[in-house]
Amino acid sequence: MEPKLTVVPCPQCKKDVVWSPESQYRPFCSKQCQMIDFGEWADEENTIPGAPDMSDSDGWSEDPY
Numbered sequence: 596m597e598p599k600l601t602v603v604p605c606p607q608c609k610k611d612v613v614w615s616p617e618s619q620y621r622p623f624c625s626k627q628c629q630m631i632d633f634g635e636w637a638d639e640e641n642t643i644p645g646a647p648d649m650s651d652s653d654g655w656s657e658d659p660y
């Protein structure tokens with residue numbers, strides 16, 4: 596029997612990431628990708644209120660408006 600490895604694509608660069616304790620940045624492939632994602636996340640939090648959202652407004656159905 597061979598050990599079954601769970602491999603997930605990095606949300607940033609789509610690189611295969613082995614889901615194991617060794618992959619400390621999973622689901623990201625590296626710290627860099629993790630930071631990029633976190634940066635985008637923080638960016639959304641800091642978006643200027645009232646700024647027109649021209650893209651991906653889906654998933655915000657519970658908007659306080």
Ligand SMILES: [Zn+2]
Pocket residue numbers: 605606607608609610623624625628
């Ligand atoms: Zn990556």
